[in-house]
Amino acid sequence: MSASPHDLTGAYALDALPETERATFERHLDTCPACAGEVRGLQAAAARLGAADTAPPPAALWDRIRAEVATTPQLPAPADRADRRAGRSGALAGLRGGRRFPPLLAAAAALLLAAVSVAALGLGLTGRSGRPARTTDLVAAVLAAPDARRVAARPGGSGQAAVVVSRERGRAVFVAGGLPPAPAARTYQLWVLGGSGPRPAGLVEVGPGGRVTRLLDGPVTGTERVAMTVERAGGAARPTTEPVVVVDLA
Amino acid sequence: MALTWTRREPARPPAGALTGRPAGDALDQLMTQVAGGDERAFAELYRRVAPAVFGLVGKVVRNPALSEEVTQEVFVELWRDASRFDPNRGTARSWIMTCAHRRAVDRVRSAERAARRDDLAGRRGQVRPYDEVADQVETGLEHEHVRRSLDALTELQREAVVLAYYGGHTHREIAELLEVPVGTVKTRLRDGLIRLRDHLGVEA
Numbered sequence: 001m002s003a004s005p006h007d008l009t010g011a012y013a014l015d016a017l018p019e020t021e022r023a024t025f026e027r028h029l030d031t032c033p034a035c036a037g038e039v040r041g042l043q044a045a046a047a048r049l050g051a052a053d054t055a056p057p058p059a060a061l062w063d064r065i066r067a068e069v070a071t072t073p074q075l076p077a078p079a080d081r082a083d084r085r086a087g088r089s090g091a092l093a094g095l096r097g098g099r100r101f102p103p104l105l106a107a108a109a110a111l112l113l114a115a116v117s118v119a120a121l122g123l124g125l126t127g128r129s130g131r132p133a134r135t136t137d138l139v140a141a142v143l144a145a146p147d148a149r150r151v152a153a154r155p156g157g158s159g160q161a162a163v164v165v166s167r168e169r170g171r172a173v174f175v176a177g178g179l180p181p182a183p184a185a186r187t188y189q190l191w192v193l194g195g196s197g198p199r200p201a202g203l204v205e206v207g208p209g210g211r212v213t214r215l216l217d218g219p220v221t222g223t224e225r226v227a228m229t230v231e232r233a234g235g236a237a238r239p240t241t242e243p244v245v246v247v248d249l250a
Numbered sequence: 251m252a253l254t255w256t257r258r259e260p261a262r263p264p265a266g267a268l269t270g271r272p273a274g275d276a277l278d279q280l281m282t283q284v285a286g287g288d289e290r291a292f293a294e295l296y297r298r299v300a301p302a303v304f305g306l307v308g309k310v311v312r313n314p315a316l317s318e319e320v321t322q323e324v325f326v327e328l329w330r331d332a333s334r335f336d337p338n339r340g341t342a343r344s345w346i347m348t349c350a351h352r353r354a355v356d357r358v359r360s361a362e363r364a365a366r367r368d369d370l371a372g373r374r375g376q377v378r379p380y381d382e383v384a385d386q387v388e389t390g391l392e393h394e395h396v397r398r399s400l401d402a403l404t405e406l407q408r409e410a411v412v413l414a415y416y417g418g419h420t421h422r423e424i425a426e427l428l429e430v431p432v433g434t435v436k437t438r439l440r441d442g443l444i445r446l447r448d449h450l451g452v453e454a
Contacts, residue, residue, distance in 0.1 A: 007433075007436045007437060007440060008436060008440075009440055009443075010436065010437075010438075010439035010440030010441070010442065010443040010444070011414070011421045011435075011436050011439045011440070013443060014411065014414035014415050014439055014443065015351055015352055015355040015414070015415075015418070016414035016419065016420050016421045016424065016435075016439060017420065017421065018420050018422070019359075040339065040340050040344075041447050041452060042440075042443045042444065042447060043340070043344055043348050044340060044341065044344040044447070044452040045443055045446045045447035045450055045452045046347070046348070046351065046415060046443065047341075047343060047344040047346075047347035047348060047351075048392075048396055048399075048446075048450050048452060049396060049400075049411075049415050049416075049446070050302065050305075050306040050347040050350065050351055050415070051302040051306070051343060051347055051392065052392045052393045052395075052396040052397075053302075053305045053306065053309065053393065054301035054302050054304075054305040055301060055304050055305035055308055056301050056304070057300050057301065057303075057304040057318070057321060058318065061300075061304075061318050061321060061322060062293075062296060062300070064322055065296065065321075065322050065325045065326065066293075068322065068326050069289070069292065069325070069326060069329045072326055072329060072330055073330070074285070074287060074329065074330055074331075074332060074333060075330055075331055075332075075333050075334065076333060077285065077333040180287045181287070183289075
């Protein structure tokens with residue numbers, strides 16, 4: 001009925017649009033700098049309405065938030081900042097409907113794949129001199145395997161993570177990007193969840209940029225689930241916390 | 251409260267140094283630090299904005315247990331998505347409150363959609379006056395300022411804005427409650443908020 005979507009800036013800034021209209025209007029905002037600018041100002045005004053009235057939260061709330069945040073990886077910075085409109089929480093809202101896989105990880109994985117493929121070609125899969133295969137070679141072997149599959153963490157999981165699995169090689173590699181360091185005196189630990197319960201699959205060292213490439217200890221068939229939990233430094237025999245990442249290989 | 255987390259020292263340049271914004275934007279700086287995984291900055295951010303977030307969420311969801319739950323979601327989201335905050339496109343406070351309001355409204359709508367719809371007809375003509383809303387909160391300079399700004403709106407503007415913002419109602423529900431066309435509500439929400447913006451002297 002309304003020919004011009006420009007009328008909707010106020011309703012949008014006050015979150016008075018039903019979900020479908022909100023989504024439609026957000027698409028409009030992507031192409032209308034005038035509306036986007038007006039929305040920013042109106043959201044700032046609405047924020048003043050919100051911030052004017054305060055209520056002290058119960059002390060226990062902070063403990064719960066701190067505990068959850070300790071196991072919640074952060075999103076990496078968006079590649080293209082200019083693409084974003086501040087104040088619009090569409091970026092936030094978009095996550096609920098199904099996480100877009102961050103380009104950073106895809107790029108990192110691609111780079112890694114390229115690098116280790118070369119390594120694999122050069123070294124041979126078991127090492128040129130017949131030495132026992134080194135971890136990097138095994139990683140290379142998995143990533144370069146013709147049947148390698150990359151399975152992203154389930155949407156709704158809290159990480160930018162994936163597992164690359166090769167049934168042919170019977171091994172899997174956990175990769176992640178933007179993973180925050182584990183909390184003090186804690187470590188990330190991987191698990192393979194098969195028919196016989198969780199099996200420890202190694203501790204995770206978080207590299208620069210929160211990047212991780214970790215060969216899972218032990219064989220996989222490619223039908224299990226892979227989980228990562230936060231455990232006491234040194235790891236645990238069985239998972240003691242809720243997984244921060246779950247990847248279903250099946 | 252005791253802060254038991256590790257301090258991570260690698261000092262980042264303050265946000266202001268990079269953006270040219272005045273150094274007073276302490277919240278903006280904190281957000282930028284939080285984006286870098288600084289848990290101490292996150293604790294400080296919580297200390298500063300949790301009362302406003304909790305206050306707003308409580309007003310919208312009107313259920314103490316649910317308010318805590320939504321407030322927790324808001325802060326976990328702020329932590330997770332901190333890198334999306336861009337100090338050049340608005341203040342951290344605005345970003346945070348926008349996020350909190352969106353969460354609160356979404357929760358109210360999903361949890362109580364059916365109940366509220368059934369209830370709506372019964373509540374027609376029984377709109378909570380904004381005075382009642384305003385009287386529930388403590389006084390303060392900011393509060394007085396906002397209240398005076400609300401006073402500057404026409405009655406219809408004010409009712410529409412308050413029903414939307416504090417009541418979490420959609421434009422259609424507001425139209426029904428105030429017995430005016432939806433188009434009128436859209437317009438009043440916009441010009442009411444514009445007047446509020448100008449009165450508050452908000453910079454985007």
